[in-house]
Amino acid sequence: MPSSFLALTSFKDKYSTSPSSFQVSSGREVMENSAPLQESSLAPSNGTLGNSSLSPSIVTDHMCASALPHVQHSHNPAFISQSSRDLASLPPLDASFSQSTASLIRTQGNKDVSWSLDRLQMFLDLPENTPAPNQLVESSTGVLASEDHNKKTNWQEWADDLINVVDPDWSKILDNTNVLNPRVEVPKPSGDISKQQPQFHQNQLVPHGEFSSHAYPSSTAPPTKPRMRWTPELHEAFLEAVNQLGGSERATPKGILKLMNVEGLTIYHVKSHLQKYRTARYMPETSEGTSEKRITSIEEMKSIDLKTSIGITEALRLQVEVQKQLHEQLEIQRNLQLRIEEQGRYLQMMFEKQKKVEDEKGGVPSSASDDLLAPLPGSKHPPCNNGKSDSEALEQDHSRTGIGPGNAGTNEDKSSSGVSTKQKMLETESTVHDESGFSVSKRARTEK
Amino acid sequence: MKFGKRLKQQIEETFPTWRDQFLCYKELKKLIKLISSALPIAAEPTKYGKAEAEFVYMLNNEIDKFNTFFMEQEEDFIIRHKELQQRIKRVMDKWSSNGSRTEYNDEMAKIRKDVVDFHGEMVLLENYSNINFTDNGWEFVRLAKILKKYDKRTGGLLRLPFIQKVLKQPFFTTDLVSNLVKECENTIDEVLFPIEEDKEETKEQKGAIMVATEPVKGIFRNTVAALLTMEEIRRVSSTKDHFSLPPLNLSHSHLIHSFQLNSPIPIL
Numbered sequence: 001m002p003s004s005f006l007a008l009t010s011f012k013d014k015y016s017t018s019p020s021s022f023q024v025s026s027g028r029e030v031m032e033n034s035a036p037l038q039e040s041s042l043a044p045s046n047g048t049l050g051n052s053s054l055s056p057s058i059v060t061d062h063m064c065a066s067a068l069p070h071v072q073h074s075h076n077p078a079f080i081s082q083s084s085r086d087l088a089s090l091p092p093l094d095a096s097f098s099q100s101t102a103s104l105i106r107t108q109g110n111k112d113v114s115w116s117l118d119r120l121q122m123f124l125d126l127p128e129n130t131p132a133p134n135q136l137v138e139s140s141t142g143v144l145a146s147e148d149h150n151k152k153t154n155w156q157e158w159a160d161d162l163i164n165v166v167d168p169d170w171s172k173i174l175d176n177t178n179v180l181n182p183r184v185e186v187p188k189p190s191g192d193i194s195k196q197q198p199q200f201h202q203n204q205l206v207p208h209g210e211f212s213s214h215a216y217p218s219s220t221a222p223p224t225k226p227r228m229r230w231t232p233e234l235h236e237a238f239l240e241a242v243n244q245l246g247g248s249e250r251a252t253p254k255g256i257l258k259l260m261n262v263e264g265l266t267i268y269h270v271k272s273h274l275q276k277y278r279t280a281r282y283m284p285e286t287s288e289g290t291s292e293k294r295i296t297s298i299e300e301m302k303s304i305d306l307k308t309s310i311g312i313t314e315a316l317r318l319q320v321e322v323q324k325q326l327h328e329q330l331e332i333q334r335n336l337q338l339r340i341e342e343q344g345r346y347l348q349m350m351f352e353k354q355k356k357v358e359d360e361k362g363g364v365p366s367s368a369s370d371d372l373l374a375p376l377p378g379s380k381h382p383p384c385n386n387g388k389s390d391s392e393a394l395e396q397d398h399s400r401t402g403i404g405p406g407n408a409g410t411n412e413d414k415s416s417s418g419v420s421t422k423q424k425m426l427e428t429e430s431t432v433h434d435e436s437g438f439s440v441s442k443r444a445r446t447e448k
Numbered sequence: 449m450k451f452g453k454r455l456k457q458q459i460e461e462t463f464p465t466w467r468d469q470f471l472c473y474k475e476l477k478k479l480i481k482l483i484s485s486a487l488p489i490a491a492e493p494t495k496y497g498k499a500e501a502e503f504v505y506m507l508n509n510e511i512d513k514f515n516t517f518f519m520e521q522e523e524d525f526i527i528r529h530k531e532l533q534q535r536i537k538r539v540m541d542k543w544s545s546n547g548s549r550t551e552y553n554d555e556m557a558k559i560r561k562d563v564v565d566f567h568g569e570m571v572l573l574e575n576y577s578n579i580n581f582t583d584n585g586w587e588f589v590r591l592a593k594i595l596k597k598y599d600k601r602t603g604g605l606l607r608l609p610f611i612q613k614v615l616k617q618p619f620f621t622t623d624l625v626s627n628l629v630k631e632c633e634n635t636i637d638e639v640l641f642p643i644e645e646d647k648e649e650t651k652e653q654k655g656a657i658m659v660a661t662e663p664v665k666g667i668f669r670n671t672v673a674a675l676l677t678m679e680e681i682r683r684v685s686s687t688k689d690h691f692s693l694p695p696l697n698l699s700h701s702h703l704i705h706s707f708q709l710n711s712p713i714p715i716l
Contacts, residue, residue, distance in 0.1 A: 227516060228519075235527065320564050322675065323567050325675060326671050330575055337581065
């Protein structure tokens with residue numbers, strides 16, 4: 001424990017100023033996006049780091065960066081580039097509010113796909129449909145020699161050998177290479193893209209198991225391999241491959257991997273998935289290892305006569321009803337939470353825009369904001385740059401519906417065209433977030 | 449947060465593999481205390497910084513943990529879902545054309561139960577995701593509030609990107625599980641439950657049956673607990689503001705409440 005504290009201190013010191021280090025500012029991301037692939041070519045030299053690059057945590061990214069400068073930039077594009085793109089691609093808030101948030105998320109997902117394809121076209125001057133064996137190669141190629149086709153053939157042979165040998169160390173390094181360049185993939189025939197993209201979208205967010213285990217051993221059982229997020233489509237492909245190879249007993253991970261031919265899929269993923277599959281097949285519906293209990297229940301069922309078995313059906317029906325309700329409620333709750341966060345994000349953007357304008361004006365903050373605020377109509381409404389009526393209504397909602405002590409103060413401040421309108425906006429956002437964003441748990445807390 | 453803890457206890461009882469998959473409240477609490485004690489001492493910025501960094505680091509670890517667990521479960525669900533569908537198909541092909549009604553019924557009964565349990569597990573996983581998101585967010589909100597007192601800028605701004613990040617995490621993006629649940633529900637509605645002719649069974653008898661079958665009880669009990677907890681939370685919050693959820697109107701509400709008696713952990 002003490003050692004981890006020391007480690008953290010050194011990271012913190014190296015990284016100097018505190019508040020900005022935690023922010024994910026779009027300007028910074030854009031800069032870092034520009035040269036990720038070249039930098040990440042250094043990655044294979046350190047197998048351990050491969051996993052650590054995909055930490056979802058912003059802070060840890062920075063920490064990694066300060067301690068390991070030569071792979072600094074390779075960490076960021078995986079995650080931060082995504083978030084910057086998401087911020088940039090955020091549709092206007094009034095539109096998003098009239099849709100459901102589910103569709104919003106879908107939109108972002110689509111943009112992920114198109115963005116990564118564009119990116120790919122940029123960095124690899126390759127035709128759309130390349131033959132299968134090159135798949136694994138292309139990503140390595142992209143890393144080490146972005147537009148050089150000649151090197152490709154050498155890599156092809158090398159990569160083919162790797163796949164055949166399945167030497168753990170090499171595979172691991174290859175994994176890391178792939179894993180560090182989730183966006184670098186040659187687009188396969190269209191049918192496969194949909195199944196690939198989701199996994200890579202998620203692949204970026206996998207935990208950096210090894211790093212966390214060294215610095216903070218207590219809480220997690222760290223996975224040593226980057227996690228793959230399986231989808232039904234991917235599973236279908238898996239099943240096809242297994243069936244072609246003669247069933248789950250006969251099929252080998254290596255064979256399956258080759259047949260499936262999916263970018264970024266490693267033999268470890270396939271192995272563990274195959275294991276799960278075998279278990280599921282031969283012990284159908286063992287709920288969480290309670291196989292003994294299950295046998296008991298079946299026996300009970302058999303001993304019950306027909307009349308009662310109808311009762312069981314009814315009971316099951318009831319169970320489903322209850323479960324359906326829970327599901328529905330969870331969906332509602334989740335959508336609500338997403339919308340609230342949307343709002344907060346929007347406000348944050350407004351705030352930042354405001355700040356930029358103010359910075360450009362270059363005056364003392366307080367007087368500058370006075371200048372900005374004075375000509376605006378209705379001091380009650382916080383300044384909206386794009387002046388959409390929906391967003392204004394939103395902010396009105398905020399001032400009206402903020403809860404508790406913060407509310408009254410906020411309203412008063414808004415009614416006076418003051419210095420700190422911006423600050424109040426921020427505070428409103430925080431208040432709303434603190435209070436209503438997590439109103440569910442807040443209520444729970446007050447219940448204490 | 450208290451509610452999350454209760455549910456956590458209950459779920460961990462039923463599903464041992466879910467143990468330690470929830471937020472580690474104790475350790476986070478310790479850190480928060482450390483931070484709040486460190487803050488007044490303006491002369492010790494390093495201690496404060498350390499604690500804060502440690503806290504954020506810990507939350508990140510928790511997120512990693514959730515993600516891993518969630519994705520494992522998700523993978524299992526995908527496999528099982530497919531298997532169930534194939535099973536159904538097999539049974540239907542095999543028995544429905546033949547005359548043997550009883551065997552068909554037996555097989556279907558088994559499948560029905562399995563599908564319902566499967567559905568229940570998935571919903572509980574969604575619930576898990578929700579709890580963790582809320583709790584995680586709540587922990588962070590707590591941190592942000594503490595920080596806000598001493599550094600307004602940090603407190604406000606630190607939170608938002610973090611939460612946005614959490615929103616994108618696999619464990620919170622439950623669309624896949626949600627789709628599986630919906631498919632399951634469709635299967636259940638269309639295929640598995642033929643129109644019942646007579647419903648003579650009394651509710652108490654149903655209750656007795658529910659108690660009798662162990663795995664069903666586990667999942668069902670947890671589902672009931674989750675719903676009741678939600679209802680409780682939302683009953684309290686219904687008066688407060690536009691953003692809180694409306695009070696829960698559960699059908700079979702009285703019946704659900706009656707199932708509480710089976711639970712060793714008092715919910716209300």
